[in-house]
Amino acid sequence: MATAYAPGLTVTPRTRHRARRLLPILGEVLVEVGQHVDAQQVVAETLMPGELMPLNMARLLAVPPAEVPACMLKKEGERVEAGDPLARTKGIFGMFRTENIAQVAGTIESISSVTGQVIVRGAPLPLQVKAYLTGTVVEIVPSEGCVIEADVTLVQGIFGVGGEAFGTVRMACKSHDQELTEDLITPAMKGAVVVGGARMTERAIAKARQVGASAIVSGGMDDEDLKTLLGYDLGVAVTGSEQLGLTVIITEGFGEIAMAERTFRLLARHEGQTAAVNGTTQIRAGVMRPEIIIPLTREQLVTETERPHSAGVLEIGKPARIIRDPHFGLIGSVAALPSELQVLASGSKARVLDVLLPSGDVVRVPRANVELIEE
Amino acid sequence: MTIDPGQIRVILATDCGSTTTKAILIQYVDGVYRQTHRGEAPTTVEAPFADVTVGVVNAVTEVQELAGRRLVDASGRIIRPGTDTEGCDIYISTSSAGGGLQMMVAGVVRQMTAESAKRAALGAGAIVMDVIASNDKRRPHEQIQRIRELRPDMILIAGGTDGGTTKHVVQIAELIAPAKPRPRFGGEYSLPIIYAGNKDAAPLVRRILDGKFSLTVVDNLRPVLERENLGPARDAIHNLFLEHVMAHAPGYDKLIQWTDAPIMPTPAAVGNILQTIASRQGINVVGVDIGGATTDVFSVFDGVFNRTVSANLGMSYSISNVCAEAGMPAVMRWVHFDMDERELRNRVKNKMIRPTTIPQTLEALVFEQAVAREALRLAYLQHKEFATTLKGVQQQRTVGDTFSQTVSGGTIVDNMKLDLLVGSGGVLSHAPRMHQTAMMLVDSFEPEGFTTLAKDSIFMMPHLGVLAEVHPQASLEVFERDCLIYLGTCVAAKGLGKAGRPCFRFTIRSTTLNESGQMLVGELRLFALPEGERATVTIDPERGFDCGGGPGTRVEREVRGGTVGLILDARGRPLALPPERAAARGAMSRWVTSLGLYPEAGAAAGV
Numbered sequence: 001m002a003t004a005y006a007p008g009l010t011v012t013p014r015t016r017h018r019a020r021r022l023l024p025i026l027g028e029v030l031v032e033v034g035q036h037v038d039a040q041q042v043v044a045e046t047l048m049p050g051e052l053m054p055l056n057m058a059r060l061l062a063v064p065p066a067e068v069p070a071c072m073l074k075k076e077g078e079r080v081e082a083g084d085p086l087a088r089t090k091g092i093f094g095m096f097r098t099e100n101i102a103q104v105a106g107t108i109e110s111i112s113s114v115t116g117q118v119i120v121r122g123a124p125l126p127l128q129v130k131a132y133l134t135g136t137v138v139e140i141v142p143s144e145g146c147v148i149e150a151d152v153t154l155v156q157g158i159f160g161v162g163g164e165a166f167g168t169v170r171m172a173c174k175s176h177d178q179e180l181t182e183d184l185i186t187p188a189m190k191g192a193v194v195v196g197g198a199r200m201t202e203r204a205i206a207k208a209r210q211v212g213a214s215a216i217v218s219g220g221m222d223d224e225d226l227k228t229l230l231g232y233d234l235g236v237a238v239t240g241s242e243q244l245g246l247t248v249i250i251t252e253g254f255g256e257i258a259m260a261e262r263t264f265r266l267l268a269r270h271e272g273q274t275a276a277v278n279g280t281t282q283i284r285a286g287v288m289r290p291e292i293i294i295p296l297t298r299e300q301l302v303t304e305t306e307r308p309h310s311a312g313v314l315e316i317g318k319p320a321r322i323i324r325d326p327h328f329g330l331i332g333s334v335a336a337l338p339s340e341l342q343v344l345a346s347g348s349k350a351r352v353l354d355v356l357l358p359s360g361d362v363v364r365v366p367r368a369n370v371e372l373i374e375e
Numbered sequence: 376m377t378i379d380p381g382q383i384r385v386i387l388a389t390d391c392g393s394t395t396t397k398a399i400l401i402q403y404v405d406g407v408y409r410q411t412h413r414g415e416a417p418t419t420v421e422a423p424f425a426d427v428t429v430g431v432v433n434a435v436t437e438v439q440e441l442a443g444r445r446l447v448d449a450s451g452r453i454i455r456p457g458t459d460t461e462g463c464d465i466y467i468s469t470s471s472a473g474g475g476l477q478m479m480v481a482g483v484v485r486q487m488t489a490e491s492a493k494r495a496a497l498g499a500g501a502i503v504m505d506v507i508a509s510n511d512k513r514r515p516h517e518q519i520q521r522i523r524e525l526r527p528d529m530i531l532i533a534g535g536t537d538g539g540t541t542k543h544v545v546q547i548a549e550l551i552a553p554a555k556p557r558p559r560f561g562g563e564y565s566l567p568i569i570y571a572g573n574k575d576a577a578p579l580v581r582r583i584l585d586g587k588f589s590l591t592v593v594d595n596l597r598p599v600l601e602r603e604n605l606g607p608a609r610d611a612i613h614n615l616f617l618e619h620v621m622a623h624a625p626g627y628d629k630l631i632q633w634t635d636a637p638i639m640p641t642p643a644a645v646g647n648i649l650q651t652i653a654s655r656q657g658i659n660v661v662g663v664d665i666g667g668a669t670t671d672v673f674s675v676f677d678g679v680f681n682r683t684v685s686a687n688l689g690m691s692y693s694i695s696n697v698c699a700e701a702g703m704p705a706v707m708r709w710v711h712f713d714m715d716e717r718e719l720r721n722r723v724k725n726k727m728i729r730p731t732t733i734p735q736t737l738e739a740l741v742f743e744q745a746v747a748r749e750a751l752r753l754a755y756l757q758h759k760e761f762a763t764t765l766k767g768v769q770q771q772r773t774v775g776d777t778f779s780q781t782v783s784g785g786t787i788v789d790n791m792k793l794d795l796l797v798g799s800g801g802v803l804s805h806a807p808r809m810h811q812t813a814m815m816l817v818d819s820f821e822p823e824g825f826t827t828l829a830k831d832s833i834f835m836m837p838h839l840g841v842l843a844e845v846h847p848q849a850s851l852e853v854f855e856r857d858c859l860i861y862l863g864t865c866v867a868a869k870g871l872g873k874a875g876r877p878c879f880r881f882t883i884r885s886t887t888l889n890e891s892g893q894m895l896v897g898e899l900r901l902f903a904l905p906e907g908e909r910a911t912v913t914i915d916p917e918r919g920f921d922c923g924g925g926p927g928t929r930v931e932r933e934v935r936g937g938t939v940g941l942i943l944d945a946r947g948r949p950l951a952l953p954p955e956r957a958a959a960r961g962a963m964s965r966w967v968t969s970l971g972l973y974p975e976a977g978a979a980a981g982v
Contacts, residue, residue, distance in 0.1 A: 052553050054515035065542065109553045114579050115546040119553055159728045223720040235687055235696025236668075237727050253728065255721035283692055283728060284668070324732040325722060325739060344982050346740035347807030347974060350733060352982055364982045368733045 008371035009156040011263050014304040017152045019133040022145035037131040039276050044129045044145040050122030058116020061089050061098050065116030074108050081105045134295045153294040160279030160290030161239045162247030167214035171271050173197035176264035180218045182207040189213045193275045195267045198258040215247040215277045219259035240280030247279040249290045257329040270294045324369040332357040380846045387463040388838035391470040398434035408849040410857040414438040420472045426626035468634050469837040471641035479527040481507040483534035483543040486766045491597045492533035495605040497682045499612035500643030522554035528620045535573030537598045544572040548583045565589040567615040571596040571608040636845045644840030649673050650680050651843045658794035665800035667691035670754035676787045681762035685754040690802050691730030698723050701749035708952045709745035711963040747802040751819035759788045790823040799831035813862045813939045821950050823869040824923030825932045828862040863937035867944035870920035872896040877917050878945035885910030894945035899969045904936030
């Protein structure tokens with residue numbers, strides 16, 4: 001068998017990228033097909049139903065639940081303002097009445113005579129969706145959002161934390177295997193997408209956060225540093241909602257590992273351009289990897305060419321990355337794809353392949369332990 | 376469709392998992408049912424196919440090629456009824472594709488009705504996303520927020536005993552109604568809600584929820600505190616799973632038409648076969664399925680079935696969580712050589728972000744099996760805490776109970792009464808040596824007395840679970856002959872003692888074995904007792920140690936052999952490794968050598 005399937009991360013100088021930007025509930029779409037949009041432009045907005053606040057009115061008024069509806073001064077669906085009287089008891093001959101005052105504005109959602117519970121729904125919350133990708137609107141999803149398309153340079157990382165961010169690409173390291181340390185982070189990197197080389201240190205991340213960088217990208221990081229950054233030991237790779245003040249993306253993996261040279265060179269070529277980044281990672285069914293998207297300039301649209309997609313098929317000669325010890329992180333090309341099962345040092349039997357390393361050495365690894373470098 | 380079991384000669388069964396669809400063929404050969412061929416193909420519920428039947432046909436086609444028997448016709452449909460040369464007599468299927476059945480459950484008191492509701496949902500094969508209860512320490516607005524965030528396939532509400540107060544369960548319904556949780560598979564259908572609480576509150580709950588949700592009212596699952604009645608709620612969950620959830624999953628409308636029995640959630644089918652085996656053989660069984668993300672534990676003790684799903688205890692997606700929950704020192708105590716902790720932590724995270732990789736070196740394999748021991752141990756601990764007698768039950772005590780400390784809500788899991796322990800899932804099924812599988816089970820479950828160990832050869836239990844519904848005889852025959860690979864028997868002494876002191880004396884008699892001797896505390900020994908062979912084992916425990924007959928009391932049993940053999944375990948229970956790292960490493964090294972778990976250093980000749 002001369003081929004096998006081993007999809008990898010996409011690192012490409014040019015690809016036509018589509019971003020689907022939808023509201024979580026129905027709302028208003030603010031753009032139209034053919035319109036050019038900037039990354040930070042709002043393309044759709046809506047009002048989310050307000051927070052629900054249950055009130056144990058029977059207890060607040062000290063009456064049986066069945067009497068609560070009669071005590072209510074506002075009916076279901078009626079609007080209340082903070083400070084409005086909500087309910088009042090009849091008292092004894094009109095005296096000694098107990099009253100409840102609304103603490104917040106909203107509408108009365110329900111009044112229960114069984115439990116004596118009154119639910120007030122707070123004011124609707126505005127929700128906006130930004131374009132994220134600078135490009136052209138190619139499709140409108142009525143009442144939900146739109147699809148934006150652009151020719152971009154796309155770099156997928158292996159893992160990230162923090163959500164969407166924007167900034168100018170700034171190279172902090174001189175080479176793909178240089179460690180990203182705090183002394184390489186400068187105040188001039190405020191608002192920037194800072195790109196390092198090999199492992200980024202905990203102090204470098206802290207400094208980037210301190211200077212106000214919007215994102216930091218490098219080859220690897222230590223698990224211990226991630227734990228310090230998050231404040232807890234991450235159990236499963238479902239991220240994106242962290243509020244860290246900056247987005248952190250690693251392109252290769254955990255530990256002392258250099259960024260792939262191609263990736264580094266590609267990002268360096270776009271220094272000074274604006275990038276949209278997203279650290280959201282979801283390693284579950286429907287896998288999501290973090291990404292760095294750089295819309296191409298008019299000149300780059302001429303110089304950068306799109307390369308055919310390999311569709312994840314391992315073939316002899318294809319560049320591949322070894323993704324597990326004992327050769328973790330090494331990059332080479334597929335040299336052979338023997339079809340017979342081989343016994344591994346662990347004693348398991350598995351299908352393997354040979355990888356030719358730049359040093360000229362050939363190493364044999366299980367096929368499950370390599371990924372293609374997608375162009 | 377009415378099925379006459381006497382006419383069934385060829386059975387086709389599939390299990391549509393999240394990533395792989397597995398098909399097996401069962402045929403009537405020489406007077407018994409045997410599993411003859413198997414095939415698998417990627418599950419196709421996601422784009423670009425978005426039709427589960429594509430994966431089913433691919434898997435069945437593989438079986439067809441291996442069996443030399445045409446099972447799929449030119450239009451891509453399964454051929455039925457079978458003839459001498461083609462087709463099958465019945466086709467059945469289970470499914471956990473698309474994340475399985477995801478439920479939210481709610482009850483009034485967390486330890487009582489909410490726990491009974493959770494038991495009903497888990498028993499029906501669901502993943503329980505959250506349990507909302509009046510006393511779950513969240514304030515009502517926090518509960519509403521949580522309900523809004525979840526996108527379950529269905530909700531089960533319980534609460535109150537029949538004739539008791541209605542107020543609290545109605546309050547739960549009042550929280551759910553305005554939160555308007557949306558179903559997972561799009562907003563085109565109403566979210567199914569099952570009400571199984573106080574029957575007097577049913578009309579009130581109906582008034583609050585009807586019209587906004589698809590409401591089904593069934594008998595109270597806790598009609599009185601002393602009794603659970605989970606059957607009606609479980610049946611309703613299965614029906615709604617088919618009518619609402621499956622019918623909206625890609626291609627399932629077709630698959631439902633194809634099958635001769637209702638499609639079952641995969642874990643429900645596994646529970647079904649284990650309950651059938653336990654009841655037919657009159658034994659207590661524990662089954663475990665350890666996956667990449669979750670670990671399911673099933674148990675049947677004295678006829679009572681329990682199932683737990685330990686979300687985030689798994690070997691790939693959740694490996695980092697296992698290490699975080701157990702702590703790295705707890706994992707490392709199972710490793711018999713030195714490893715750099717910082718590097719290990721990074722390796723764990725790298726496995727988490729690239730979950731499909733496999734251990735290439737022996738060192739990596741030993742470490743993964745150490746993590747597996749902790750994942751299994753934690754999952755079993757959670758299971759023991761959940762599988763309890765009913766909580767909140769008043770007990771009548773007599774003078775004779777004065778010194779008895781038993782309270783309601785104690786675990787019903789008793790390792791001394793455990794007869795059969797079955798393991799399945801990648802790390803157990805694909806371990807290079809069966810000895811490793813056996814020891815992972817023994818170290819993490821700590822069976823006491825006499826326990827038979829087995830593994831599910833190709834994870835066939837789901838297929839057999841649904842088959843048990845339509846053809847119990849075929850299901851049992853295949854389970855006994857083809858499903859389980861018997862590893863052997865573990866004989867372990869309960870009790871603690873000083874290392875090196877006598878623990879028990881033993882004699883073993885079989886056609887190939889005639890052994891006797893003494894086991895010292897801390898020792899582990901293996902005797903080859905091949906599959907199909909049985910031996911009579913007599914144990915004389917020292918005072919303070921119990922092998923099933925009581926402390927210090929002789930016990931004699933017939934034991935079953937297997938691919939590993941007979942393990943005598945004098946390490947004591949609860950199993951305690953030395954706290955100091957070097958001493959733990961020494962103990963582990965001795966046990967590794969006694970069992971021949973791994974190839975000797977330098978003997979590994981692989982890639």
